[in-house]
Amino acid sequence: MTVRTRFAPSPTGHVHIGNIRAAIYNWLFARRAGGKYLLRIEDTDRERSTPEAVEAVHAALRWLAIEPDEPPMYQSTRREAHLAAAEKLLSSGRAYREDKGGTGKGECVIFRMPGTDMRFHDEIKGDLVKPAADLKDFVIVRSDGSPVFHLANVVDDIAMGVTHVIRGDDHIENTYRHVALFEALGAPAPRYAHLPMIVNAQGKPYSKRDGAAYVGEFRERGFLADALFNYLALLGWSPGGDRELLSRAEMIELFDFARVQSSPAQFDLRKLLWMNGEYMRRLPLAEREAQHLADLARHGLAPADTAYARRVFEIMGDRIKLFTDTAAQTVYFFTEDYPVDDRAFRKAMAREGAQEHLAEIARRLATAPSFAAADLENLVRAYGEERGVKIGQLVHPLRAAVSGTDVGPGLFEMLETLGRERVAARIARALDRARALAAPAHD
RNA sequence: GACCCCAUCGUCCAGCGGUCAGGACAUCAGGUUUUCAUCCUGGAAACACGGGUUCGAUUCCCGUUGGGGUCGCCA
Numbered sequence: 001m002t003v004r005t006r007f008a009p010s011p012t013g014h015v016h017i018g019n020i021r022a023a024i025y026n027w028l029f030a031r032r033a034g035g036k037y038l039l040r041i042e043d044t045d046r047e048r049s050t051p052e053a054v055e056a057v058h059a060a061l062r063w064l065a066i067e068p069d070e071p072p073m074y075q076s077t078r079r080e081a082h083l084a085a086a087e088k089l090l091s092s093g094r095a096y097r098e099d100k101g102g103t104g105k106g107e108c109v110i111f112r113m114p115g116t117d118m119r120f121h122d123e124i125k126g127d128l129v130k131p132a133a134d135l136k137d138f139v140i141v142r143s144d145g146s147p148v149f150h151l152a153n154v155v156d157d158i159a160m161g162v163t164h165v166i167r168g169d170d171h172i173e174n175t176y177r178h179v180a181l182f183e184a185l186g187a188p189a190p191r192y193a194h195l196p197m198i199v200n201a202q203g204k205p206y207s208k209r210d211g212a213a214y215v216g217e218f219r220e221r222g223f224l225a226d227a228l229f230n231y232l233a234l235l236g237w238s239p240g241g242d243r244e245l246l247s248r249a250e251m252i253e254l255f256d257f258a259r260v261q262s263s264p265a266q267f268d269l270r271k272l273l274w275m276n277g278e279y280m281r282r283l284p285l286a287e288r289e290a291q292h293l294a295d296l297a298r299h300g301l302a303p304a305d306t307a308y309a310r311r312v313f314e315i316m317g318d319r320i321k322l323f324t325d326t327a328a329q330t331v332y333f334f335t336e337d338y339p340v341d342d343r344a345f346r347k348a349m350a351r352e353g354a355q356e357h358l359a360e361i362a363r364r365l366a367t368a369p370s371f372a373a374a375d376l377e378n379l380v381r382a383y384g385e386e387r388g389v390k391i392g393q394l395v396h397p398l399r400a401a402v403s404g405t406d407v408g409p410g411l412f413e414m415l416e417t418l419g420r421e422r423v424a425a426r427i428a429r430a431l432d433r434a435r436a437l438a439a440p441a442h443d
Numbered sequence: 444g445a446c447c448c449c450a451u452c453g454u455c456c457a458g459c460g461g462u463c464a465g466g467a468c469a470u471c472a473g474g475u476u477u478u479c480a481u482c483c484u485g486g487a488a489a490c491a492c493g494g495g496u497u498c499g500a501u502u503c504c505c506g507u508u509g510g511g512g513u514c515g516c517c518a
Contacts, residue, residue: 010518042518100516108516125448134446134514142516149518171448173513196449196511203510231455238456242466261456263449264511271455271468281481319480344478380477395477407479 003035004163007061007068008153010042011053014214015060017267018168018198018206021232025195026166027066028233028255038160039068042075044152049076054167056295060215073160075152082147085155085185086140094184095140101415109141111181122259123193125169129177135256138177150174154181162190169194181277193257196236199264206267222295222324223272229281231272236265245278273321281318289313291323292330298326299333308417309334317411332403333417340404340433348400351393357383358397362427371420373412380412401430 007023009015030037041057043049061067086109089095097107113136119129140151147155152388157165165178172194182189200210212218218228228248238261239254246254280288289306292313296302303309312333313320321324332338348354361383365371368379380398384391399411402423408414415423 045518103516105516110516113462128447130446136514139516145517146516148516153518169448170512171518174518194448199511201454235455241457244456245469261449265456267453268454274468277480317480321480377477390477392477399478405478409471409479411477433487 003030003033004038004161005030005035005166006038006040006157006160006162008040008042008046008156008167008196009057010059011049013048013053013056014216015057016213017215017218017232020060020064020215021235022167022195023061023066023199024064024229024233025237025255025260026164028251029164029166029193029257030069031252032255035163036069037066038070039072039164040075040156040160041072042149042152044075044146044149046076056216063215063219064229066229073156075156078152078159079147079155079277081159082152082155083145086147086151088346089140089184092184099143100139106143108139108143110137111140111177111184112137113177114183118179120175120179120189120192122172122175123164123191124196124260124262125172125194126247128172128175135176135180140181150177150181154178158182158187159186164191164193166193167195169196182349193260195260196262196264198235198267198300201266203264203266210267211269220324222291222322223276224279224283224323224398227276228272230279231275235267236261245275248263249292259267271386277318277321280321285310285314292320292326295323295326296330296334299331299341301327301331303334311417315409315417317409329408332405336422338404341400341406344406345400345404345430345433346437348396348406349430349437351397353389353393354397355431355434357387357389357394358401358427358431361394361398362424362431365420365427366424368420373410373416376415377412398427402426 005026007026009019009023027037029035031277039056039057039061041049043054053235058067071182086095089111090097090109093112095109099105099107100110113132115132117131118135119127121127126202138148139148142148159439175192175194179189198206199442200206207213212221219225220418226248229248230244230251233246234244237255238259239251240259243250250336289310293302293306293309296309312330313326316330320329361380364379364383367373370376380394381391383389384394393412396406399408399414400406402418403414418426
């Protein structure tokens with residue numbers, strides 16, 4: 001029997017990280033078993049299942065590169081099959097019609113539970129049992145003639161030949177019903193694996209209130225798909241030992257339900273951030289460029305000279321942890337209209353002799369034979385020794401003067417990249433600014 | 444409330460009867476660096492509790508406590 005798993009989201013416009021983790025496990029398990037991973041869009045809620053909402057599902061899967069191996073099934077197209085199954089259950093006596101609760105809404109179709117204790121084996125939770133007394137009959141077709149989730153879900157799983165149902169453990173109670181439905185429909189029940197929830201710091205189901213909760217948000221925030229995949233895969237599953245950074249091939253190789261946690265896992269954005277950084281630095285510079293450039297463009301800073309931009313990214317090293325941070329961290333390389341961190345600027349200029357040193361260094365820079373980083377460093381160091389001043393006293397004001405901030409790449413690489421003219425102009429402007437700050441306030 | 448599930452550092456995991464209880468993130472203290480980031484070194488930090496079983500329990504069993512889930516003509 002070849003393994004067939006499925007991800008069956010109902011399109012709501014967003015794909016929650018808990019759901020996508022279920023998709024990841026379905027994908028991993030199918031790959032590991034050499035089987036197929038399928039997609040079924042449960043779009044029976046016409047209100048919410050808009051084309052945009054459906055597209056959001058596809059977009060999320062595409063981004064994470066876990067698209068289905070076969071064309072997706074759209075549940076809304078399966079109504080006839082669902083109803084036919086209900087008829088079959090009606091004629092075999094496994095279901096009956098009734099105006100449940102005497103609502104006056106008319107008769108609905110109700111599935112008759114077998115009346116015996118039910119049990120099933122869960123790959124993650126173990127053997128689960130429920131006494132007959134706790135298993136009540138339930139509606140499978142509403143009085144308005146529409147099929148209910150349980151019926152549709154089971155009928156479609158049969159149609160798709162699903163062998164393993166891997167989903168959130170909020171479905172555990174439903175599983176007894178589903179198993180009974182499979183049996184009544186004369187189909188073998190699939191194997192089940194119920195995943196624990198992803199929770200917040202309070203132990204409650206992780207929701208939008210707790211921060212980014214949807215796949216699209218992580219994408220927009222500049223996270224790498226592979227990093228999110230890796231993080232989510234390890235949130236509740238471990239390959240054993242101390243391994244954390246794994247390629248997809250390795251995860252497929254190692255995936256096993258026996259190593260899936262059966263207790264809830266708390267989502268930790270800081271660890272995701274760290275992991276994203278790890279993936280980021282492993283990315284070839286060439287691949288990073290497009291992303292950095294895209295962020296600059298988003299902020300209206302698209303550089304005319306990409307070779308120059310490339311140098312900027314290079315000297316930034318691994319300081320940029322998120323592609324959405326590129327513009328913010330490199331503005332001053334791409335415009336003269338960059339923000340100045342007032343606190344950092346004042347602090348740097350308050351150093352003893354800062355302005356005097358700056359003015360003299362500017363003079364020497366203007367006539368420096370070379371503007372290469374190493375030569376600039378020698379120049380500044382020489383000046384420092386000459387005046388008996390520690391280099392830090394010179395470097396900090398210089399940095400603040402040319403970048404408006406106190407963080408960034410190595411100062412001399414920065415000066416070289418910025419170029420002689422801009423450095424000169426900025427130092428002059430910074431000196432004016434410093435003088436203005438020092439001048440007594442008047443109104 | 445009923446039924447079910449769960450329980451190792453703050454967090455995610457390792458451990459599958461005998462370990463100085465390990466790693467990662469976060470955190471703290473140093474070091475390297477012109478800043479930041481990186482990097483290096485070191486520290487603090489956990490087996491919820493009570494009974495069993497056993498020569499021996501973090502590990503197996505049962506309770507307690509705590510947390511979570513489910514109880515729709517939603518999915």
